[in-house]
Amino acid sequence: MTGGDGDDTYHVVEAGDQVIEGNGSSSGIDTVVTGRPSYTLGANVENLTLTGTSPTKGTGNALANRSSAMTERTC
Ligand SMILES: [Ca+2]
Numbered sequence: 001m002t003g004g005d006g007d008d009t010y011h012v013v014e015a016g017d018q019v020i021e022g023n024g025s026s027s028g029i030d031t032v033v034t035g036r037p038s039y040t041l042g043a044n045v046e047n048l049t050l051t052g053t054s055p056t057k058g059t060g061n062a063l064a065n066r067s068s069a070m071t072e073r074t075c
Pocket of ligand 1: 030
């Protein structure tokens with residue numbers, strides 16, 4: 001998946017999904033949303049949101065990343 005100028009959100013579902021984001025000044029603030037059990041942010045992507053319900057591992061990159069996790073609970 002390739003973004004471009006502006007803010008992009010990528011939904012990573014399969015292990016082979018790749019995110020390609022430029023490093024230009026107009027490339028924006030980009031986010032990966034994934035339920036994968038483990039994910040490492042690629043170059044030039046700022047934010048990572050983990051949606052899995054099982055324990056997951058998210059790894060940032062050289063940028064000042066923001067990461068968050070969403071979990072579902074049954075009450
Ligand atoms: Ca972008």
